[in-house]
Amino acid sequence: xxxxxxxxxxxxxxxxxxxxxxxxxxxxxxxxxxxxxxxxxxxxxxxxxxxxxxxxxxxxxxxxxxxxxxxxxxxxxxxxxxxxxxxxxxxxxxxxxxxxxxxxxxxxxxxxxxxxxxxxxxxxxxxxxxxxxxxxxxxxxxxxxxxxxxxxxxxxxxxxxxxxxxxxxxxxxxxxxxxxxxxxxxxxxxxxxxxxxxxxxxxxxxxxxxxxxxxxxxxxxxxxxxxxxxxxxxxxxxxxxxxxxxxxxxxxxxxxxxxxxxxxxxxxxxxxxxxxxxxxxxxxxxxxxxxxxxxxxxxxxxxxxxxxxxxxxxxxxxxxxxx
Numbered sequence: 001x002x003x004x005x006x007x008x009x010x011x012x013x014x015x016x017x018x019x020x021x022x023x024x025x026x027x028x029x030x031x032x033x034x035x036x037x038x039x040x041x042x043x044x045x046x047x048x049x050x051x052x053x054x055x056x057x058x059x060x061x062x063x064x065x066x067x068x069x070x071x072x073x074x075x076x077x078x079x080x081x082x083x084x085x086x087x088x089x090x091x092x093x094x095x096x097x098x099x100x101x102x103x104x105x106x107x108x109x110x111x112x113x114x115x116x117x118x119x120x121x122x123x124x125x126x127x128x129x130x131x132x133x134x135x136x137x138x139x140x141x142x143x144x145x146x147x148x149x150x151x152x153x154x155x156x157x158x159x160x161x162x163x164x165x166x167x168x169x170x171x172x173x174x175x176x177x178x179x180x181x182x183x184x185x186x187x188x189x190x191x192x193x194x195x196x197x198x199x200x201x202x203x204x205x206x207x208x209x210x211x212x213x214x215x216x217x218x219x220x221x222x223x224x225x226x227x228x229x230x231x232x233x234x235x236x237x238x239x240x241x242x243x244x245x246x247x248x249x250x251x252x253x254x255x256x257x258x259x260x261x262x263x264x265x266x267x268x269x270x271x272x273x274x275x276x277x278x279x280x281x282x283x284x285x286x287x288x289x290x291x292x293x294x295x296x297x298x299x300x301x302x303x304x305x306x307x308x309x310x311x312x313x314x315x316x317x318x319x320x321x322x323x
Contacts, residue, residue, distance in 0.1 A: 146273030
């Protein structure tokens with residue numbers, strides 16, 4: 001099959017990639033669309049030392065499954081395969097399974113291919129009223145929803161999102177639903193304008209909110225400098241939520257640990273979120289994804305798609321498998 005493969009710090013399209021056998025309990029999914037995420041670009045740059053097929057944001061159609069009800073169903077999927085037996089699994093933390101693999105990120109080939117494999121337990125049916133363009137955003141939207149799932153945000157709380165990229169703009173839409181006093185900090189006027197359209201006060205990174213004034217700061221710029229800015233903005237006993245990973249951030253944190261102690265600031269990582277809730281919001285039309293799609297490429301143009309996604313100012317690049 002065709003697959004966009006990360007090997008030795010580069011990505012290339014292969015047309016002879018072996019089709020893996022399907023294990024019991026897994027579904028084989030014909031990928032229809034897939035979205036390029038910043039994590040895909042960071043994996044190519046060396047994050048996690050990943051080797052294999054990239055891609056974890058997708059919508060597809062189930063072609064093979066043990067449970068016949070899935071066959072022919074259009075689906076999205078949770079990206080973590082859990083063992084179900086380890087201590088994290090037994091306490092319900094399946095996204096932190098000690099033996100997990102992660103679609104297109106850790107130990108499992110991803111969705112930048114003609115097909116991919118996921119456990120049937122990971123699948124979520126896509127309602128007829130949700131387009132493929134909407135459905136391909138289900139996984140990153142779920143990641144945005146993880147913020148409020150972990151840390152409920154009250155109406156009126158002062159919240160700043162640092163980073164006006166793909167994920168940051170989804171997070172703005174999610175947090176705007178809470179009624180908080182929301183600010184988006186970024187570097188691109190056109191992206192900041194989208195944030196304002198969706199209910200955020202917007203400002204350039206060179207003109208952030210008043211220091212030590214924010215109840216919650218969400219750092220999703222993918223840069224170590226974003227953490228330093230977050231720490232400068234959060235109030236004593238406030239919360240900093242980290243939403244992005246990158247090769248550049250590995251071992252590089254501009255963080256004043258003494259200030260965290262003195263100011264009693266909560267620092268929290270945040271990763272995957274509720275896929276069912278993401279699909280539901282997309283079905284309700286609450287989240288607007290159309291302005292987030294910058295370009296479309298066929299899988300045959302996969303290498304060019306990754307190049308385009310890495311350009312400054314580009315939001316979501318979508319791979320369409322059959323065009």
